[in-house]
Amino acid sequence: MVYVSSISMDCALLKHQGHELCPVVEVAVKHKEQLRGALIKVDPQLEDLEKTLHAVYRAEEDLRQTADLMREEVEVFTEGYIRAIQEHRQRLLQDIDEEVRRKEQALNLQRARVRQQLSDFHTAATFTRSLLHCGPDLHIVRAKVLALSRLKDLSIGHHSSAEKVEPVSIQFNPQEEAGQCQGYSVYGTVQRGGVDPERCEVKGQGLKLGSLGSVCRFTLICNTKLEGPQEQPRVNVLHKESGRALQPSIQDNNDGTFQISYTPTEAGQLSVSVCVRGRHIKGSPFNVTVRDFLRPHPGIYHCCTFCSSGGQKDARCGCGGTMPGGYQGCGHGHKGHPGHAHWSCCGSILEKSECSGVKDSAPRNLLRTVAL
Structure with missing residues (x-):
């Protein structure tokens, strides 16, 4: 039988000869129990580590999937944003073109008036000078009242119609909020004279529900007083089923608002479009339900x-x-x-x-x- 000391071999040989020796089998049994106890403690740790490692792999996979989904979302978002920005750019360029066209029309009209006044003044002044220098006394006596009256009328007309030349500058405000475009908030506006269709709004039951034969009313709010016939609002009311158009009444309140009314002649659905400066306001055309009678x-x-x-x-x-x-x-x-x-x-x-x-x-x- 093999024996082994309960102490180390070096200790037995050098200092502690004579210590009790135990069979290897008995010592091995005790060591096995200790090792099994240590394994019992280690096994749960191994299981936890394996679960953690599996969770890490799963988290990495989830991360990759989430990143792929986010990349798709970013692509969709940015593509939509780019389309919105491109549309907004076209609107800004259109606003510039419309403002230039409006100012050119105003300047052309003003130039025509000034030219006509200048021509009338030249004609009257030439006639008066000719009368003074070449006219016989009898003609001067007879034409004096006519010449003075004409010059006076021209002077009065000149002062009453005198107007400053409209400024031709157009300003771009990149930091100003421009509202929504295809569901995205966009910035940058062109400061324009007159009313901006994008900022007009309507209020009233007449754009929601109507009754056959009863007057429907709503208010158009432009926030800026409209100038000239080219800026007056245009309202079209159309029965969708029959295609019959109604003639709305548009009353200018002279404060940037308009009272609009119409009377449905058929039950069903109406399409009401409201345009300012040739462009639909926000929400136009509006759908209105016309009933035979109101409850x-x-x-x-x-x-x-x-x-x-x-x-x-x-x-x-x-x-x-x-x-x-x-x-x-x-x-x-x-x-x-x-x-x-x-x-x-x-x-x-x-x-x-x-x-x-x-x-x-x-x-x-x-x-x-x-x-x-």
Whole structure:
């Protein structure tokens, strides 16, 4: 049987001869137990490391896939942005061309007026000089009133029509926001005289819903007073089904806004286009639905349920407003109150409008309660 000391060989040979020797088998058993214990502790660490390594591989793959998707997104975004910038560039160049054309037209008209005035002055002055130098006394006596009157009229006309030459400079503002182009925010505007169609807007129910035979109205807001007939808005109203055009009424409010009205002659869909300076404003053409009749309001047009019901706590309103103190309806300045007179049935603030029906927040006995 092979024996081994429980201490090191060097120790046994040099200093500690006579120590007890143990069989190798017994020592090996103890060492195996220690090694197994160490492996038991190591195995979970190995498993964790393998999981971590697998997660690293998976993260690398996810990173590559995410990067590929982002590259595609960047390509789509930049291509769209480039198209938007190219379109915006064309708009800017078109704005410059239109402004040059507008200024040229104004200058041509002004030049024609000045030339005509100059010619009239030359003619009148030549006649007067000829009368003074060559005319007989009798002709001078007879033509004096005519010559003076003509010169006076020309002078008055000159002063009344005297105007400064319009500045010919055109300014480009690269930092100014130019709105949206194909869904992208773009910058850079050409400072132009007159109105900019891109900044015009419309307000009013007449561009959403109409009733057969009833006047539809909306307001065009240009923010700048239009100058000259070439800048006046052009509105076309067309029945889509029949192709029949309507003649709208355009009233200039002389403050940069226009009141536009038309009367549908057929039920169905209308196309309403609004153009300023030959260009559609934002949102044009507009789609308008024309019905045979508008659904009437079964409620009352009031300021609030507190007033119209005599302060009843259980009176509710289509606006959904409530008041403190147990009141179920709306009152001035309280939560839910629209801030305007409105219909008790649906809460609409437009007196002449179609009823959208009693809201879920209002019980069916709303109208009877509020009418009290």
